[in-house]
Amino acid sequence: MIDGNRWVAAVGAVAVSAIIAGVALTSADNDDQPARATPAPAPDQTQGGDLVEAPDTPELPDRGLHPELREIDGWLHSDVTSLEELRGQVVAVQFWTFGCRNCRATLPHMQALYRNYSNSGLEIVGVHAPEFDHEAEIANIEEAADELGVTWPIALDPTKRTFHSWQEGPTGHWPRIYLLDRDGHIRYDHIGEGRYDEIDAAVRALLAEPA
């Protein structure tokens, strides 16, 4: 004979198991889906070839000039050696590391951004800040960049000085994207995956601003 408490616990265990299994199965379904690529600007978002703000543009307050890149140990895929050289362009600065699952999940969107907007004045700078030791080796970063299709400039931040100087507070996050306007001011940032439509809209809005 099983007492009441054990029945409650058993029913609870089945319920929690069902929730976990349901979420896991949903997750497995989602993992099969390719990451959604960012569409090119819709025709109604351009006027005479000029980009204009989309209606869903997030607020883009001016948070001041970006912090400097500190102790960068070289660049990949670029002759650029500082963000100052990119003045006049809208710049997406993404903090990432190749071993980070969530960073990898954002790459299809970053690729689409690069493909769709680099000719309109967008540059992407991936600041590679390693979480673990093996992610600090340049050969591993180059191999991962090739494998993952990261073709935009990569600034190497092995000591994570830049990673921590840009992100306020004691904790930094991978991935994190900052959008800089043509004057190098931070106008938008987002932690983690997602909000791709919002990022697209912010990029379009910043590109539409006068130089």
Add this chain to the structure above:
Amino acid sequence: MIGAFAEAIRATTQPCTLLLVLPPLVATILTRGRWIPLGASLVAAVLGGWLYAANVFALNAAQLQASGVIVAGVLMVTAGAPHVERLRWCSTPSAQAALSASITFAATLWWRPCVGSQLGALLTDASRSVPSALPGMTAYMLGAMAPVVLAALLIRAVEPGPGASVWMVRGAGVVGLVVAGSMAMGTHDQLVSTLTRWTLS
């Protein structure tokens, strides 16, 4: 809220959440799934999650190692309390609650999460206004603790016999000491790194 809860459950299968989930899981097994220690663990997890979202405090390397030593000690007290006369007072529900809560809170300080879309949105919001992110963080942390709740419910439903209980406690104790020991020795990064590479390959 539901999205955050679900994302946290998914994250429990990832190495990045290992350091958050294993210590309270061990504590729950050591306290035989009792409700009061479990509740204390859940409260500590939520408070730790809020602290993480507020981004006002993080342990440096030396503090992480010290916390590993402390948690290893707390685990040994929790495991030994029912068997050692001098530690018998630690077997009371309130003492077990305090021990479980301290272990879980330490785990939230060790945690370096996978920042998926839901947690990312919460942390982004928290960087502007911490209070607005607290309900979502509560849901996330409760989701991350789902395996802990499940373990407690299973223990209570099955009520393992004395022999099985001994082995269960021994197993949990070993796992707990490996985790706390890796923190104490500063090798936890290698542990998580290795597991992460396995799961990515």
